[in-house]
Amino acid sequence: MSATMEQQRHQKTPQQQDEAEEIQHGPLPVEQLQASGIAATDVKKLKDAGICTLESVAYTARKDLLQIKGISEAKVDKISEAASKLVPMGFTSASELHAQRDAIIQITTGSRELDKILEGGIETGSITELYGEFRSGKTQLCHTLCVTCQLPLDQGGGEGKAMYIDAEGTFRPQRLLQIADRFGLNGANVLENFAYARAYNTDHQSRLLLEAASMMVETSRITTAFVTTITNSTTYIRLDDLKAKLL
Structure with missing residues (x-):
């Protein structure tokens, strides 16, 4: 394969670049919890309750997650722990916060x-x-x-x-x-x-x-x-x- 063809193969179209950017900066689908060992049936229960993103899981109080039918206390703890590892919820720099505001x-x-x-x-x-x-x-x-x-x-x-x-x-x-x-x-x-x-x-x-x-x-x-x-x-x-x- 020539160098030109190799370069073209790795180049992203504008649409692919936009999609990659959306994946980075947009809300993360709750299905990503499955990669952390959460069962697909439990993910479906979250979606049925209106929790469709990882951010929603991370930001929802534990007592509210316990109200979801079919999800036990142990599962809630496991789900919350998995979401907290995927969604940044700690301190951040002012420059990162400024970049987030610029994206609005x-x-x-x-x-x-x-x-x-x-x-x-x-x-x-x-x-x-x-x-x-x-x-x-x-x-x-x-x-x-x-x-x-x-x-x-x-x-x-x-x-x-x-x-x-x-x-x-x-x-x-x-x-x-x-x-x-x-x-x-x-x-x-x-x-x-x-x-x-x-x-x-x-x-x-x-x-x-x-x-x-x-x-x-x-x-x-x-x-x-x-x-x-x-x-x-x-x-x-x-x-x-x-x-x-x-x-």
Whole structure:
């Protein structure tokens, strides 16, 4: 084999480089616990409980892991120990923390003034809660972010996909087409890069959140996920519970 062919064989395409970078910096799938001796059946039980990443395992309190049906106390200790070895949870240098912050993408809201207030836009990798009176623009902002998250990075986007769990029935795909036209994006592509689900009650919404968490681990291209709150119910999803499901 010639030197040129050998060099080409070891060179990575841009897509392969992106995938390698995602593996390094993105959340680690919980299936990696199997390499540490955790049974596949126990990994499935974790996923069924909405724990789809190693980070979720490491960050979940022991008492909460013990609530998972079918996982004994001894198994919880073994799972927690394995996860703690794979997920850095100790001290880190400020330079490493700075590099992690630099990797965060800020999605434009479509409003220069609002972006200025938010110091750049809506951050990825965190939960942003929108609240306000009826007709104050919450749904409109979510519709806009569904489109702007698909913009190129140099235009304030994330070059990704959007996910929307609608508990109020207020989502309108035609509004996405109008916003896509404003930003010069292909409407059909915008709709194709969008996953939608209608939540009919709090239990259904919780199940959709578990499914969403799994989808977000399987594809790192989902840059934004929107969840509207069921306000006409006697049961509510607390923000802490939502965070536990999505992180």
